[in-house]
Amino acid sequence: MPNVVIADASCLIVLSKIGELELLYLLYGQVYITPEIEREFGENLPSWISVETVQNKAYQKSIETVLDVGEASAIALAIEKRDSLVILDDLKARKFAKQLKLVLTGTLGVVSKAKERGYCDKIKPIIQKIEKSNFRISPQIMSDLLSRYGEE
Template structure:
């Protein structure tokens, strides 16, 4: 069974289109540091359900961050997600923010994000349209680089 950690933004993005179910479909159980659970609970424009109530979410209590200088630029959720993913030799870390993705990859972690989940969902027939899902998320203020969206959409003939 693979070990997967997820940061805050993918939960918010998928919750915005009521498709949190795509995460466990793609990865099974997902490890989530308590900082991310707390960030999602604060609320905002998009309501994320209580992550502790989802049977596929495995809460993880963080430890003091090891790579502090490297992870200095990140917010608390990203910092602890990447650190605990590294400590637990995660197979995947789901993170959308570019700096966080770059640092995770630098530390040797395999990275995907919300768009990767949507791409797989489209390929598996779990959603009708990759672009429609992205556009729906954008209505909630969730942003992705247009060139990346276009490139991924072409992979699924959209």
């Protein structure tokens, strides 16, 4: 498991909205975000979320030419932190992170890992809550995830 987990705002917002933010704590213990992500999230942070500023602001600014500020800061922080996992949902940001050979997952990956580790009995109710929160999930991904756990 990576030493450092960095979350983008979308994961925090969605999990908070559906009352499942604690899944991040159960899985990873400590999660890092940047001040930019903290502003996007806009809620009080639990004690297990640490805010860390990217040191190489020039690098972050260069990423901001192609991605939004939160995603750019998450990726820049992941580059600075060795052995990190970055949680990104935006497809463009995910492709960018893959080009940099970063280890990544998304909100649904977090939910899937929570199921595998026994932190939730069923993922279908969580996925249904995520869908109601206006988070876009492709029908194919949802179907694949539910069938993986026998919850069609």
